[in-house]
Amino acid sequence: MTTANSMFPDISISTERLVLRPFEEADIDGLTEMMNDEHVVAWTTAPHPYTEADARAWVTRLAPAERTEGRGIVFAVTEFLTQRLVGMVHLQHTDWRVRSCEIAYVVAPWARGEGYASEAALAVTQWLFRDQGFERLELRTAADNVASQQVAQKVGCISEGILRGACIARTRDENGALSDTRTDLIVWSLLPEDVDGIADQLAEAAGYTAFSEWN
Numbered sequence: 001m002t003t004a005n006s007m008f009p010d011i012s013i014s015t016e017r018l019v020l021r022p023f024e025e026a027d028i029d030g031l032t033e034m035m036n037d038e039h040v041v042a043w044t045t046a047p048h049p050y051t052e053a054d055a056r057a058w059v060t061r062l063a064p065a066e067r068t069e070g071r072g073i074v075f076a077v078t079e080f081l082t083q084r085l086v087g088m089v090h091l092q093h094t095d096w097r098v099r100s101c102e103i104a105y106v107v108a109p110w111a112r113g114e115g116y117a118s119e120a121a122l123a124v125t126q127w128l129f130r131d132q133g134f135e136r137l138e139l140r141t142a143a144d145n146v147a148s149q150q151v152a153q154k155v156g157c158i159s160e161g162i163l164r165g166a167c168i169a170r171t172r173d174e175n176g177a178l179s180d181t182r183t184d185l186i187v188w189s190l191l192p193e194d195v196d197g198i199a200d201q202l203a204e205a206a207g208y209t210a211f212s213e214w215n
C-alpha cells in the first residue's frame with residue numbers, strides 16, 4: 001500500500017501568544033536549561049544531565065531528522081512578544097496510512113501555568129487535522145503526571161485506557177539520587193470532531209482571542 005505523504009512540510013504556526021517554528025542554533029542555551037528541569041527529567045526520556053552538546057545535537061541533527069525521515073516534526077515554541085523559547089512540541093511515531101501520530105510537549109519551568117502547553121498543542125492539532133488531513137492524535141501521560149493530564153483534558157483529549165507498567169519515570173530517593181520507577185501510562189486521543197470549539201473555550205479561560213495560522 002502506498003502512502004499519500006511521508007513527510008511533514010517545513011512550517012511555522014502562529015497563535016495569539018506563540019510562534020511554533022523549527023529549532024535554531026540560538027535556542028541551544030534555552031533548550032539546555034529547559035531540559036534540565038526536574039519535571040522534564042521525571043517524565044521524559046531525554047538524556048540526563050542534558051548537556052549543551054545534547055541540545056546542539058537535537059537542534060542541528062536529531063530534530064530536523066524527525067521531519068526529513070518521515071517520523072514526525074519538532075517545533076520550538078516561542079513567545080510572540082519576547083521571541084523567547086518557552087517550550088517544545090514533538091509529533092512522533094507517525095503512521096502515514098492511518099494518518100495518526102503521537103504528541104509530546106515540554107514547557108520551560110518559568111513559563112508554566114500560563115496555558116502555553118495547551119495553546120501550542122491545540123494549534124498543532126488544528127494544523128494536523130485541517131491542513132494535513134490527519135484523523136487521530138495520541139498522547140501518553142504517566143499516571144502521576146498531573147500537569148500533563150490537565151493539558152490533555154484542556155485540549156479535549158479522550159482517555160482511552162491504561163497501559164500497565166509501560167513507563168519508566170525518574171524519581172528522587174530520600175538522598176536526592178535519581179532512580180527508575182515503573183509506572184502506568186494513560187493513553188489519550190483526539191479525533192477531528194473532538195477539537196471543535198475547544199480553541200474558543202481555552203482562549204476564553206486564559207483571557208486571549210483564539211486564532212492559529214500556519215505557513
Ligand SMILES: CC(C)(COP(=O)(O)OP(=O)(O)OC[C@H]1O[C@@H](n2cnc3c(N)ncnc32)[C@H](O)[C@@H]1OP(=O)(O)O)[C@@H](O)C(=O)NCCC(=O)NCCS
Binds near residue numbers: 039105140142147148
Ligand atoms: C506538562 C507541561 C508541558 C504543562 O505545561 P503548562 O504550559 O504549564 O501547561 P498549561 O498551563 O497549558 O496547563 C497546565 C495545567 O495543569 C495544572 N497543573 C500544573 N501542575 C499541576 C499539579 N501538580 N497538580 C494539578 N494541576 C497542575 C495547571 O494549573 C494548568 O491547569 P489550569 O490551566 O486549569 O490551571 C509542563 O508542566 C512540563 O513541561 N512538564 C514536564 C514535561 C512533561 O511532563 N511533558 C509531558 C509529557 S506527556
